Amino acid sequence: MKIAVFRPDDERLENAVELLELLDVDPVPDPMLAVQPTGKKPRRADFVVLTSKTGVELAHEAGWNPGEATVCAIGEGTAATLRKYGYEVDIVPEKFSSRGLVAVLADRVDGQRVEVARSDHGSDVLTDGLADAGAAVHETVLYELVCPKGSGESAELAAKGELDGVLFTSSLTVEHFLKAAKERGVREETMTNLDDMTVGAIGGPTHDTARNHGIRVDVVPQTASFDRLAREAVEHLGDKAEV
Structure with a gap:
């Protein structure tokens, strides 16, 4: 299972990748904030x-x-x-x-x-x-x-149907992800395939931003932490795989 994570390119991204690997997920690090x-x-x-x-x-x-x-x-x-x-x-x-x-x-x-x-x-x-x-x-x-230059690999993977989940950690990560998809000419395909993926949002404002852009959100942890977001998203993916 491949899950994209959009944290800034510092220890937060490193920790996120490490956690997802511990959860037996293939992380796709794609920083959307600098x-x-x-x-x-x-x-x-x-x-x-x-x-x-x-x-x-x-x-x-x-x-x-x-x-x-x-x-x-x-x-x-x-x-x-x-x-x-x-x-x-x-x-x-x-x-x-x-x-x-x-x-x-x-x-x-x-x-x-x-x-x-x-x-x-x-x-x-x-x-x-x-x-x-x-x-x-x-x-x-x-x-x-700001949105880092070169970001958007995850949008292309989503457009190709090669991504199983995305973890939005702020409203800006939602907006920058969609901006990257548009700039790469794959926004329509990305939006379509998001419907088949597990989409996580770290809290209410992030969820609302995603929803306002037409993205269905599957996971919003009660505690706004990346740890809970990642674990609940992976659990949701596992439940989908069993259906």
């Missing part, structure tokens, strides 16, 4: 929100000091990276999503300054939700996410 740092760091505020491991690493490299701020991480991966660099983590929502964090902070941020430090493609759900709760929200773009 990170371009802006050199900025989070501003001082009453609450500071970090949404990714990459954001934490770049904030640390820029010399970020949270001071007395309440530090919030949108998921355990982000929280673990914060702790790795010596930052204290005050809040991690049980539901690892923008909506989950807004729900936790809604009754705490009225009249408070909230700094959201993330990529240039962050969801408005977080910033709008905090603003609606009465916070003075500022967003700092720590890095931009």
Whole structure:
């Protein structure tokens, strides 16, 4: 079984490939995201929100000091990276999503300054939700996410019917995958064959993006982690093979 994975070309992709191999799957690594740092760091505020491991690493490299701020991480991966660099983590929502964090902070941020430090493609759900709760929200773009040159091997494999599954790990991976298919002249064939494949999305926003582009999603893990996404997608593939 061949499953395409679209993580950035760093240890995240290496770990994803290793996990899929352990699950007896033939991984097709096809990075759909590349990170371009802006050199900025989070501003001082009453609450500071970090949404990714990459954001934490770049904030640390820029010399970020949270001071007395309440530090919030949108998921355990982000929280673990914060702790790795010596930052204290005050809040991690049980539901690892923008909506989950807004729900936790809604009754705490009225009249408070909230700094959201993330990529240039962050969801408005977080910033709008905090603003609606009465916070003075500022967003700092720590890095931009672009589509790497040469990506799209997985789209060609999908178009030929030589791929069994795809694992979308953000809304941008969906959009860049379809962009690569279009640029290679195989979008129609790719979309048709996706109906016969196992399609996984790491969380609700990614699922919604795929659905809005006409892609049926089979697997959305309750916990938004690549480990759960991969394991549930492989299980789904196994169940299909037994039918």
